[in-house]
Amino acid sequence: MHTDQKHRERIAYQWSVESSVYVHDDYQRIGIGNALYSALIDILKLQGFRNLYAVINLPNDKSVVFHEKMGFDILLPIKV
Numbered sequence: 001m002h003t004d005q006k007h008r009e010r011i012a013y014q015w016s017v018e019s020s021v022y023v024h025d026d027y028q029r030i031g032i033g034n035a036l037y038s039a040l041i042d043i044l045k046l047q048g049f050r051n052l053y054a055v056i057n058l059p060n061d062k063s064v065v066f067h068e069k070m071g072f073d074i075l076l077p078i079k080v
Contacts, residue, residue, distance in 0.1 A: 016051035017044060028062070037070050 008016075019040065023033050044052060054072050056063045064074070 013051075015049050016053065017049050018053045018055050020055045033066055034070070 019037075021033060021036055021040075023036075041052065052072075053075070054063075054067045056067065058064075058077060068074075
């Protein structure tokens with residue numbers, strides 16, 4: 001994980017949020033992730049947030065595909 005988090009203190013990021021959602025392998029592909037993210041997105045919109053960033057530890061092809069199906073774009077892989 002990137003350790004310099006000063007950019008998140010800037011006022012421009014006050015309406016941005018990061019998410020990490022984990023669904024156990026036994027419960028994947030039955031709609032739980034979709035339901036969780038749909039509810040999360042609705043709540044964040046009501047709270048005024050404008051940007052939602054998913055944090056994915058790579059490689060994780062299943063998570064990348066899921067997030068793309070949910071409308072996320074790949075922005076910046078961070079290497080440490």
